[in-house]
Amino acid sequence: MLRKSICYLVLLGGFYALRAADEQQLALALRAHTDFDRVQQAPLPDLPDTTRCEQSQAAWLPVATPADLAQAHFQKGYCALAEATITRSPAEFVNAAGEFDESAKAWPARAFRPGRNRTPEPAPSPLRLLAPIARLEAAVLSAGNEDPHADAAELEHARAAIVPALDHPVCANELMPVPACLSLLDTSRLWLGWIALQHDDLYEAADELSTLPDSGWAHYASGKHAFHDHQFAEAAAQFARAMEVWTRAQSDSSASLAARLSPQPDRAKALEDWGGAQLLAGDLAPAISTLDSAIKTAPNPARALFLRARAEELAGRMEPAMADYNMAARTALAHAQDLASGEAHLYRGILLYRRKDFEHAENEFASALNFEIPNELKPDAIAWRHMATVAGGACGSRAMLEDSLGAVSPYFPKDEARAVAASCPLTSATVTKAAI
Numbered sequence: 001m002l003r004k005s006i007c008y009l010v011l012l013g014g015f016y017a018l019r020a021a022d023e024q025q026l027a028l029a030l031r032a033h034t035d036f037d038r039v040q041q042a043p044l045p046d047l048p049d050t051t052r053c054e055q056s057q058a059a060w061l062p063v064a065t066p067a068d069l070a071q072a073h074f075q076k077g078y079c080a081l082a083e084a085t086i087t088r089s090p091a092e093f094v095n096a097a098g099e100f101d102e103s104a105k106a107w108p109a110r111a112f113r114p115g116r117n118r119t120p121e122p123a124p125s126p127l128r129l130l131a132p133i134a135r136l137e138a139a140v141l142s143a144g145n146e147d148p149h150a151d152a153a154e155l156e157h158a159r160a161a162i163v164p165a166l167d168h169p170v171c172a173n174e175l176m177p178v179p180a181c182l183s184l185l186d187t188s189r190l191w192l193g194w195i196a197l198q199h200d201d202l203y204e205a206a207d208e209l210s211t212l213p214d215s216g217w218a219h220y221a222s223g224k225h226a227f228h229d230h231q232f233a234e235a236a237a238q239f240a241r242a243m244e245v246w247t248r249a250q251s252d253s254s255a256s257l258a259a260r261l262s263p264q265p266d267r268a269k270a271l272e273d274w275g276g277a278q279l280l281a282g283d284l285a286p287a288i289s290t291l292d293s294a295i296k297t298a299p300n301p302a303r304a305l306f307l308r309a310r311a312e313e314l315a316g317r318m319e320p321a322m323a324d325y326n327m328a329a330r331t332a333l334a335h336a337q338d339l340a341s342g343e344a345h346l347y348r349g350i351l352l353y354r355r356k357d358f359e360h361a362e363n364e365f366a367s368a369l370n371f372e373i374p375n376e377l378k379p380d381a382i383a384w385r386h387m388a389t390v391a392g393g394a395c396g397s398r399a400m401l402e403d404s405l406g407a408v409s410p411y412f413p414k415d416e417a418r419a420v421a422a423s424c425p426l427t428s429a430t431v432t433k434a435a436i
Helices: 002-041 047-063 066-087 090-112 125-143 152-167 178-198 202-208 216-228 232-250 267-281 284-297 302-314 318-334 342-354 358-370 375-391 395-407 414-422 428-435
Strands: none
Touching: 002 047, 002 066, 047 066, 066 090, 066 125, 090 125, 125 152, 125 178, 152 178, 178 202, 178 216, 202 216, 216 232, 216 267, 232 267, 267 284, 267 302, 284 302, 302 318, 302 342, 318 342, 342 358, 342 375, 358 375, 375 395, 375 414, 395 414
């Protein structure tokens, strides 16, 4: 009888212990869901709320059932992601991505929750898209302002994850409300367009952004395409629309988390592109004003200073133009590694050329080509070097100057170069050939 009583008491104690454990589990789950809902439903959650949410998910995870692990990891990742959009911390974005990965691993176990058939459910789109987007955000932030481009391998890895998720979207209200999920699909398309632009693939960018024609990135891609086709007035108009959309979005305090996860523009580069298009369209005063803004915004404004110098020169304002050419060279040198900058030599060469110091200008252009210089600037440096040689009296370089003009950028003064070449007498060999 005593033994039975002891066994009964042990079983009863175990029952109450299990009941207490269940009640603790339920309490932690309720707290986790409540804190998550507060973050998810807020247009712009506060940092204390996102931190509290992460902590409550972390407390729930050790006691969550296998069927609830996917939900717990997703909620923790979502709150970490919301916090990262506030702090702009690359580490927090990576942490969020890791939680989404864990959620994806645990997702198949949801089929064994009570009341469900045991057919595996397809993973919802948010679960498949938020991890690569979080890693893209981290990669762009880690690259820094001097070179706001993520590693090419990271871009391709993200693209490979996003494309199939968009090909078979699942917005079933499992993890996010359907409207928020649909917004996330649009954000993912923006990232695909952004990735195409990083590769200068204008056709791919246009295709990816075709379903979002009113987005800032769609206008920006259209501007890049128009610029490539030498339709500079249209390019300037499209860049202006892109900046307007981006500025409006920046001031929208009610934007959803998905909208805040959209790729952010490099505003200094966008202003530089806009000002350059205005310059080439002949709108010199607006170009100078836009480039003023680019110079104030850019961490390295050397290129914007050069473009402003070109606009001022075309406007007949030679004194400020010369000052800007000089400042462009100094700025490029200041931002160069080991004080070696082909770009700086290029701008200094142009300054010397405008002073009619052709010999020293030619030396600067030669140095520009001997040092590291962006590939898009090389054709201009080559043409400037030949033009300085011809302008200095070496007419034997006339043919090389004329041949180099086919590869120069729209910013190079081709008409001036042709005039310099035409001022040189033809070589005897050319005269003989023409006479025959």
